[in-house]
Amino acid sequence: MAKILIVEDELKIARFLELELKHEGYEVLIAQDGRQGLEKALKEMVDLVILDIMLPGLNGIEVCRRIRMESQVPIIMLTAKDDVSDKVAGLDTGADDYMTKPFAIEELLARIRVALNRKRSVAEPKNESLIIGELKINPASRTVFYKDDEIVLTKKEYELLEYLVRNRNMVVSREQLLNHVWDYEYFGDTNVVDVYVRYLRQKIDDKYGILLISTVRGVGYIIKDAQ
Amino acid sequence: MAKILIVEDELKIARFLELELKHEGYEVLIAQDGRQGLEKALKEMVDLVILDIMLPGLNGIEVCRRIRMESQVPIIMLTAKDDVSDKVAGLDTGADDYMTKPFAIEELLARIRVALNRKRSVAEPKNESLIIGELKINPASRTVFYKDDEIVLTKKEYELLEYLVRNRNMVVSREQLLNHVWDYEYFGDTNVVDVYVRYLRQKIDDKYGILLISTVRGVGYIIKDAQ
DNA sequence: CAGAATGATGAGCATTCATTGAAAAATGGG
DNA sequence: CCCATTTTTCAATGAATGCTCATCATTCTG
Numbered sequence: 001m002a003k004i005l006i007v008e009d010e011l012k013i014a015r016f017l018e019l020e021l022k023h024e025g026y027e028v029l030i031a032q033d034g035r036q037g038l039e040k041a042l043k044e045m046v047d048l049v050i051l052d053i054m055l056p057g058l059n060g061i062e063v064c065r066r067i068r069m070e071s072q073v074p075i076i077m078l079t080a081k082d083d084v085s086d087k088v089a090g091l092d093t094g095a096d097d098y099m100t101k102p103f104a105i106e107e108l109l110a111r112i113r114v115a116l117n118r119k120r121s122v123a124e125p126k127n128e129s130l131i132i133g134e135l136k137i138n139p140a141s142r143t144v145f146y147k148d149d150e151i152v153l154t155k156k157e158y159e160l161l162e163y164l165v166r167n168r169n170m171v172v173s174r175e176q177l178l179n180h181v182w183d184y185e186y187f188g189d190t191n192v193v194d195v196y197v198r199y200l201r202q203k204i205d206d207k208y209g210i211l212l213i214s215t216v217r218g219v220g221y222i223i224k225d226a227q
Numbered sequence: 228m229a230k231i232l233i234v235e236d237e238l239k240i241a242r243f244l245e246l247e248l249k250h251e252g253y254e255v256l257i258a259q260d261g262r263q264g265l266e267k268a269l270k271e272m273v274d275l276v277i278l279d280i281m282l283p284g285l286n287g288i289e290v291c292r293r294i295r296m297e298s299q300v301p302i303i304m305l306t307a308k309d310d311v312s313d314k315v316a317g318l319d320t321g322a323d324d325y326m327t328k329p330f331a332i333e334e335l336l337a338r339i340r341v342a343l344n345r346k347r348s349v350a351e352p353k354n355e356s357l358i359i360g361e362l363k364i365n366p367a368s369r370t371v372f373y374k375d376d377e378i379v380l381t382k383k384e385y386e387l388l389e390y391l392v393r394n395r396n397m398v399v400s401r402e403q404l405l406n407h408v409w410d411y412e413y414f415g416d417t418n419v420v421d422v423y424v425r426y427l428r429q430k431i432d433d434k435y436g437i438l439l440i441s442t443v444r445g446v447g448y449i450i451k452d453a454q
Numbered sequence: 455c456a457g458a459a460t461g462a463t464g465a466g467c468a469t470t471c472a473t474t475g476a477a478a479a480a481t482g483g484g
Numbered sequence: 485c486c487c488a489t490t491t492t493t494c495a496a497t498g499a500a501t502g503c504t505c506a507t508c509a510t511t512c513t514g
Contacts, residue, residue: 422473444472465505467502467503468504471498475497478493478494479492479493480489
């Protein structure tokens with residue numbers, strides 16, 4: 001499986017990324033500053049580099065430039081939101097892609113797959129419909145139908161539903177949902193997941209009189225296959 | 228007859244090839260640098276690409292790699308020196324054949340014939356009409372009709388529409404549109420996609436009172452088949 | 455059964471985002 | 485080189501969405 005180098009000084013973020021990437025089956029290396037990152041990028045045989053622009057010592061752009069002098073390894077830059085000049089400089093020096101922080105982990109995973117030229121794992125073909133009882137979700141068009149009725153969802157509502165359905169028959173914790181459906185920055189006191197579960201219930205459970213999303217008290221939520 | 232793209236910065240050589248190829252009955256396009264070459268290779272419907280390795284800006288190997296990300300069009304690489312590493316890199320990134328300069332034109336013609344036969348229209352038929360409800364798009368002539376009414380579009384408008392229609396029933400992100408319809412690696416803050424969607428809507432949706440292009444808030448745009 | 459923990463809910467505020475008009479910039483034909 | 489057309493930028497607007505917070509309801513625990 002591919003080996004990915006994370007160059008990121010904020011340990012919290014680095015750890016979080018490490019966990020998620022390992023969970024996807026990647027081998028992960030971490031460097032906490034630019035010099036270390038440059039060294040590992042060139043010495044280890046990494047298949048992809050995730051490179052924060054704001055780094056102590058050697059900054060990300062410089063690191064990118066120097067990596068490019070010797071290697072064509074794909075580089076995905078992380079940049080603080082609103083810093084367009086950084087973005088431009090990053091791509092100019094040869095980065096393959098960039099993401100503005102904070103971002104949802106799913107998007108980074110998608111971009112990694114693109115950069116590595118990997119197809120999505122067989123387990124979850126993106127384009128086929130997800131069906132739960134009378135409910136049909138079409139990821140390509142992001143549409144949801146109950147029988148022949150279209151259910152109009154907002155972005156977050158849709159993403160929450162898709163995630164729950166992709167993990168059907170498994171209890172999903174609020175933390176897990178925050179990590180995958182919301183931005184990684186999210187932590188601390190929030191009941192935003194509860195609120196969105198409620199929105200979905202209003203639009204689906206209540207409207208059609210079914211029990212789609214169950215609460216598992218003290219643990220999280222679950223969508224079960226109809227039996 | 229087949230359409231061939233020549234990506235070559237030395238004008239003398241490009242002209243020479245153009246003359247010879249036209250004499251053989253091929254349609255010829257010329258790009259003088261990597262970026263332009265990449266663009267034309269992806270946007271025009273070319274049947275074969277002749278690609279110089281030494282190019283200003285984006286080099287040939289990179290161009291080749293990026294073409295391969297989206298297209299299976301046959302590629303013949305040209306390299307000035309007898310440089311083995313270039314040769315290997317070229318074939319690695321998916322070139323179909325390779326020639327060292329200088330070469331006899333007859334040999335190139337022979338290789339072109341081989342390449343064209345080998346890959347004869349395996350790709351999707353690009354010339355058939357695309358039909359969405361009452362809307363009919365003819366890629367060959369780049370014309371668009373609503374019932375019997377011709378809709379006159381500018382180049383960008385047409386390309387945006389064709390791309391959306393070719394990806395019907397799939398949400399297409401602004402980024403995706405920027406990459407495919409606009410210049411590759413278009414970045415920075417721009418709402419040019421939104422503006423062009425508006426132009427199309429004025430000329431189609433508004434004029435004929437239909438809902439062709441839907442907005443998927445926070446994600447992109449989509450054209451759905453009428454159901 | 456009372457109090458504590460956990461989840462559900464309603465309302466309201468803040469932010470983001472798409473749309474739009476207008477104008478600047480680029481392109482291309484004559 | 486000029487003019488018309490096309491492409492792109494920019495800023496204002498308002499609506500949709502995302503989120504917080506306070507309160508209410510339910511479940512759990514002792």
